[in-house]
Amino acid sequence: MTTALAIDQQNRDLLFNYKSFGNGAYAKKVEKYISSEKAHFFISVTNSKSYQLREKLTAAISEALLDNWDGYNSSRVKNKAIKVAEKFIDLYPLSIPLPDIGVEPDGCIEFEWFLDSSRLFILSLDENGILSYAGRFGEGTKIHGKEILLNEIPEEIIGKLIRLFRKT
């Protein structure tokens, strides 16, 4: 018999905190199965885009924890901007390549998708959830504007990223 266990992101606590109260062979078998699924889950998470993005975010933040972090009188990274960036990462679509992440001189967090100097898209996340963007989609095509991050990444932003990568 094949058993499948499906755990979504919201219910993963159930998996991690699972403890069998039974003593029988079947209970032990279930506990062993759950343990093996925990290992698989960790492997899956560490390979995921979300994990890689969080690692990139952590590296970027660690560089800009104090005012004047770059010697040019820049502001330290804003705590609320970090929360917004984490939310953005949680909502990040798997189909889009990973961006570079950095901190800007005003303490906002920047995501950059770069193909070449005439095809790039830059998104800046501030502490209020405002997504400021600017991009180039080939010679002569330039855009910039603003959106707000609520419960999903704005379609406008996703559309522009799809457009950027469709050109390749």
Next chain:
Amino acid sequence: MKFLKKLLGSLFGYLEKHKSFDVIGAEENISRFILESSKYRKSDHTVKSRAFLPNKNGETSVYRISNLTEVAVWGIGDEYVSKNHPDKKPILGRGDLLASTIFKLGLALYPEKTVHELHANIVDWPSEKDEKMDLAIELAREINCKLILKN
């Protein structure tokens, strides 16, 4: 008439004292020193646009490097940029561009000599963040703005 002469005399005296006649020409070479690896792309050594975004005072610090030898340019970076960094980070490279590129975008470039005679700031950035980012992309796209690595 006497009053006018006196007024003009005071004005010229003030301008002379503050060296405001030192206008930066469009043909001058300008350099932005880079201290963080996160501000350039290792793949092709191009400078990222965020390297040009202004600080909280609305200024992007640069140096005027026309007629300087390479040794002198790097010397300014070491003595006046690297040593002013809180961690004394070494200079990794620099992005060079013409002053005319800055002016064409509607930005201004003013001498600011507190730190060094050749120090200047790119100012007059727009207030909206997306517009700043748009201009920073243009500065970084400037053909001469390939990162020049320091050794």
